[in-house]
Amino acid sequence: MDFPRIGRLPAGPRDLVSDVAGVTVGHATLAEGALQTGVTVLRPHAGDPFRDRVPAAAMVLNGFGKSTGLVQVEELGVLETPIALTNTFAVGAIAQAQIRLCVADNPQSGRAQPTVNPLVFECNDGFLNDIQALALGDAHYRQALDAAAADFALGSVGAGRGMSSFGLKGGIGSASRRAGAHTVGALVLSNYGRPEQLVWGGQPLGAALAAWLAQEPAPEKGSIIMLLATDAPLDARQLRRLALRAGAGLARTGSVFGHGSGDLALAFSTAYTLPQDPQRPMPAVALLHDALLDPLFQAAADATEQAIVKALWQAEPVTGRDGHARTALRALLPELLTSNPSA
Amino acid sequence: MDFPRIGRLPAGPRDLVSDVAGVTVGHATLAEGALQTGVTVLRPHAGDPFRDRVPAAAMVLNGFGKSTGLVQVEELGVLETPIALTNTFAVGAIAQAQIRLCVADNPQSGRAQPTVNPLVFECNDGFLNDIQALALGDAHYRQALDAAAADFALGSVGAGRGMSSFGLKGGIGSASRRAGAHTVGALVLSNYGRPEQLVWGGQPLGAALAAWLAQEPAPEKGSIIMLLATDAPLDARQLRRLALRAGAGLARTGSVFGHGSGDLALAFSTAYTLPQDPQRPMPAVALLHDALLDPLFQAAADATEQAIVKALWQAEPVTGRDGHARTALRALLPELLTSNPSA
Amino acid sequence: MDFPRIGRLPAGPRDLVSDVAGVTVGHATLAEGALQTGVTVLRPHAGDPFRDRVPAAAMVLNGFGKSTGLVQVEELGVLETPIALTNTFAVGAIAQAQIRLCVADNPQSGRAQPTVNPLVFECNDGFLNDIQALALGDAHYRQALDAAAADFALGSVGAGRGMSSFGLKGGIGSASRRAGAHTVGALVLSNYGRPEQLVWGGQPLGAALAAWLAQEPAPEKGSIIMLLATDAPLDARQLRRLALRAGAGLARTGSVFGHGSGDLALAFSTAYTLPQDPQRPMPAVALLHDALLDPLFQAAADATEQAIVKALWQAEPVTGRDGHARTALRALLPELLTSNPSA
């Protein structure tokens, strides 16, 4: 079978990040000529995360990236907006959109209440997309937010519209794994990888792919954003540990966290929320013991690799700026598998 | 004398950050009714920092803040735009302005060249300024950039227009200190401090100030940004060490790095630049030996404290949103010194 | 009055770290000719911290130091031995002593159970003490552990026996502050500071001290270890924030965290413990809201500065290796205060 299933842990019913109850994802996609880009929004729960904050932590594997909001996530261990994914030059515009919506819902934000911390991750889709057009803004963020649902599309959609991986079309992927009583879900924005590096479900297809693409080895200029959700009761310190394990899944696909690839992971827990308002009571939380984390670590690595595989598998070919085009892996795969001597 | 001079090291000729040769600073100030805000830009050298990057490192003392660009600064150890200071909700807009200007100067940025890393620091001026108006944008960034000069105003100007400190008017401060053959300069955006904490050049004026302001102790909701420039040949690791010492100067003014205060420092060196283009040769740099850093550490702490003192000293009173007003320390100081039993 | 009381918060009944209930401290002191050194042990509670671990986090202000155990404290957010303070070259020997005692109490440590993580901090007492003699070992650690009590000596005792500060005799100091319903206690091992830097309860005595000592400015070669205990329910992330505020207290005494000074802080909470054994239930903890941390931050800074003041105040003069001697501040203070024009 061509589509590899990663690891031995069972997937959740959707094999999506939304198998973690309450998590939803929506897209806004721009696909007109040279504009091949978009916004993807992940909502950690159905409420207002500014009021009911979610424990979270990031792991910067390679900080060659322009994501915003991570300084405060590290200090306070919470996220307080939906998580937005977009292209590199849209970070500021989408952050402004997050601020506007938060202020609309919380008129004292920045006055009697603290300012909100926008949380926007990015990859550079400048090969396919005219990134210099700065085409994204408030409307796209709101559209993606309003579209958020437990079922959502993968591949060349939302923030993934213009992304590339391994010289092929990249984009949005998602998967989930069960680890005992808990679930770990992954959502990736895949825009990394040189052709010769590709390992597909354990199969080293890089040499065949590079030959097919007849590309010269080019420096890595991509990025990958890996979001992990879990319903296990973890705190920020533990979530940072979990986020690192996304890197193990990434490495199995052939990545060595290339210099030009901003490889970032963020993990959050839906097991409890923390009130913005210090007058409200703090929840009494019995965390998972660290010695019981191993199944979650395995799930994080496996779900991340699976999400990347699905991003490539679901990606449709896209032609964009200046006639630049990316092929979809799916069409190419039979040929690659045939020419791979070890497959 | 009322205006304290900090420490025993000599100042440079201007006692400004621009005593580090090549460094310039400019402001754009918005002062109309409820809009009391602005942008301040520090240029590390007269050229294009995207092409000729400057070694830099940040130290997050308290990450309750929304500054952008620090992830990449930490990974690569360089800054590649002028440094912008502004209000919290303007970070995205000013980051977009930095991108637009970089693309104008470097048409391949985000295409054949990497995307540029915007570097914007912020404090919340929402007490005096209608921060929710999102009033700042491209034009203000360009105005501040064009105004950059070795001589520049302090106090209630630029990003400092709407800032508060110790329940008084805060704003922009700057100072410099000589450390042997080298100079360390500081530029601060001062928006932190509760009245009862104020230590003024070693004098504890907090009790008198709190009594005068008749305020209830309020949680710290401010921030301070501390930029350090030096002409000493340091690398990013050493610059991170230098940046931390700004915190020693800050602590002497009474700060305990309060929870709600995003206290960030960034240090850079003008002794050499690093080319964006890997085809250009890298400079051969003989760094300063770490064992010779102590005078620079002293200079960093002293220049920072002096810059804060000057921010308060130069600040003019401002009335803004909803009639909110902040008094200037200068008018109040004689009274405070009289009522301070230890002064 | 010569002995300064720091800040406005009330102290606990002993003004010692042991005002945090359950915390005890003991010393073993070696004071024979060229051997002027020792061990100080802080027990976070009366039980076995390997079985019942204590939430903890460290903040490395200046990592020019050889303390051991911090890698695991950062990863797991707990300490699992009493905390030992000693001289730089004794870290390995005291770590071995901690291992031996843990194995004696937990015969499966390193077998069915994990290995124990020794936690030893150090400063270099090589000016007064023949540090190369490697004179400390198991017996001294056990002696200090057995001596641990809520009442304990300060100054030239235990690990403080051979320490110097500001060209004077340094050593062990301790203090506590109440912050609302909670207490923050500090224990310091003070071995930092150049004479010209000394600020004594807000009074700049450095110039007078340097003149009296007639020393040339020498590079900082000391260190300070600052331990903070609190009964507030904080997790490791919050404790790291608390630990940083010890640095604010340190800075007020004149320190700029000199290059050669290994300045480290560690904070722990006694509000709950975490079981080593994953089969035992985890406690359900309602943490303090971060927005309520400011009084604890103030207490941490004030207790640290007060502990340093007490270390200098309680220190007795010591003569050690090669006739090297350190004067006690107490005898000198009247003269310094007289010659300080601003005092």
Add this chain to the structure above:
Amino acid sequence: MDFPRIGRLPAGPRDLVSDVAGVTVGHATLAEGALQTGVTVLRPHAGDPFRDRVPAAAMVLNGFGKSTGLVQVEELGVLETPIALTNTFAVGAIAQAQIRLCVADNPQSGRAQPTVNPLVFECNDGFLNDIQALALGDAHYRQALDAAAADFALGSVGAGRGMSSFGLKGGIGSASRRAGAHTVGALVLSNYGRPEQLVWGGQPLGAALAAWLAQEPAPEKGSIIMLLATDAPLDARQLRRLALRAGAGLARTGSVFGHGSGDLALAFSTAYTLPQDPQRPMPAVALLHDALLDPLFQAAADATEQAIVKALWQAEPVTGRDGHARTALRALLPELLTSNPSA
């Protein structure tokens, strides 16, 4: 062929870390009944690293470990002793041995000169070795140091004597890769991995191995230490980036950086040294541009995976404490490959 060659980059002449000119490695092995342990020493150059320090940086992938010396390596970006590998409970004893040798060579260490920073990494060999016997000391460190050579044994030797991986015998591995004009070498101490996780040169042998070993899934209790040497002119910031890429090689073998596995990497450069004595001139160094790091990152990942493969391949079976025994992979491999349906 059973022995997999990793990646497409060429190896150096020895395929050992000593292909980086000047690097040597030596072992001291204790193999008597219940004592199955040892010390391995890597010398970065033939001189005294206390006098001529080597740029270095560590990356803590999982800090569940007791290695010592990393706080100062992070602060100063240099190592100043040979690097020692040993068992968990021997860290203190070997650190003392490093101090004694440094003092013998530098009589002013800890007096006129700074104290030396011992650098000792560890894994827990308590399954095969009676780790509680604390059997290692000065003599073993000196023996390993004296034995250091460009040619050295792999497998169940030195610190690797008692180590286990994937339920099999682990130990010492080494490899090198050429990246353009530069070489990257790896030395690993392999003590990690559960049987079901094993991926052998891309082949998933875990299911077959777990069936053969008939073990219940056990929590990961191991560790791996990964040392990288390079002759490329990198500074500490860049070396930290390089060290992280060892984790990519590790992940390809099936590791998800398990909770109980202290996974640490350290990278150093031999391209230049930095004088301990600040009176000596600092070298003028033209660093490698970060945009040229990708081949080195690939080399780091490949050399690490290859070194792990060689550690398993070279390991001889060992029986130790209480009759505990570990099989060698080599004998088992044909059977595993036969029963692996995908091989």
